[in-house]
Amino acid sequence: MAVTIDAPPDRIWPWLVQLGGDRGGWYSWDHLDNGGRPSAHRVHPEWQHIALGDYVKYWTRRHGPVDAWEVAALEPNRFLGLRGLSDLRGRNLDPKQPRPSAYTEGLWGFLLNELPGGRTRLVIGGYQVFRPRWLGRFVFYWLFPPVVWIMQARMLAVLKRNVERAARGSTG
Numbered sequence: 001m002a003v004t005i006d007a008p009p010d011r012i013w014p015w016l017v018q019l020g021g022d023r024g025g026w027y028s029w030d031h032l033d034n035g036g037r038p039s040a041h042r043v044h045p046e047w048q049h050i051a052l053g054d055y056v057k058y059w060t061r062r063h064g065p066v067d068a069w070e071v072a073a074l075e076p077n078r079f080l081g082l083r084g085l086s087d088l089r090g091r092n093l094d095p096k097q098p099r100p101s102a103y104t105e106g107l108w109g110f111l112l113n114e115l116p117g118g119r120t121r122l123v124i125g126g127y128q129v130f131r132p133r134w135l136g137r138f139v140f141y142w143l144f145p146p147v148v149w150i151m152q153a154r155m156l157a158v159l160k161r162n163v164e165r166a167a168r169g170s171t172g
Contacts, residue, residue, distance in 0.1 A: 001149075002123040003156040007167040009077040009112040009120050015040075015159055016080050016110050018047035021059025021068075027158040028151045035059035041162060050074065056082055067092055069108060080110040105129045122159065124152055 005012055018024030018040060024047055025039025037059055040047075050056075050071055058068035073081030085093045085105045093103060106128035113121040128144065130136030 001125070001152050001156060002121055003160050004115065005120050005122055005160050005163050006118070007120060007163045008118050009114050011167050012112055012120055012122060012159070012163050013077045014043040014048055015163055016112075017050045018044055019080075020047075020056040020065075022057045022065035023047040025059075026151075026155060027162070028154045033151055035064075039158065042166065050080075066090065072107070073109070078112055082108040084108070099131070101131065102135075103129075103131050122156065124156065 015024070015027070019026065021034055021037070023040075024044060025034045025037060027039045028034070030036065030038050052071050052074055054071045055067035056069040056071065057065035059065050068086075069082035069084050071080070072083035073079060083095075083106070085095050086103065087093060087100060088102045088104065093099070099105075106126055108126040109124070111123040111125075113123065115121055128140065130139050
């Protein structure tokens with residue numbers, strides 16, 4: 001999925017860096033994706049540091065923020081790669097250890113492609129593995145595609161709106 005944003009990559013990057021349930025949220029349907037907590041409507045300086053190996057948290061109504069996505073790749077103003085590996089109860093697994101019989105693993109990437117005229121194409125992609133396979137077939141053929149499409153489409157629309165609004169505000 002992708003969206004063209006009327007702003008250069010360095011104006012979009014701060015919004016990506018502050019992703020997470022204990023930070024700027026997920027810019028999606030917050031009542032579904034962020035434990036009911038609103039996503040940020042502005043860039044927060046206190047959330048601008050992120051490093052390889054850090055965890056981006058997911059907010060749950062029951063347990064609050066929990067580690068969900070490890071920062072696996074980081075190229076400022078260009079690419080943010082997140083990796084998730086957990087058992088089916090949501091507990092993180094060590095990627096250096098053998099996988100159990102039931103787990104989920106995925107990569108989620110955010111690529112900023114600079115375009116002429118101070119615009120950027122934000123491309124989001126990834127993959128997900130689910131074991132056991134029979135359960136994965138159900139999840140990835142019937143459940144995952146519409147949910148991911150709805151949530152990511154909303155994320156892209158909100159990011160575009162927020163970034164462009166912030167860019168207009170700083171130039172006016």
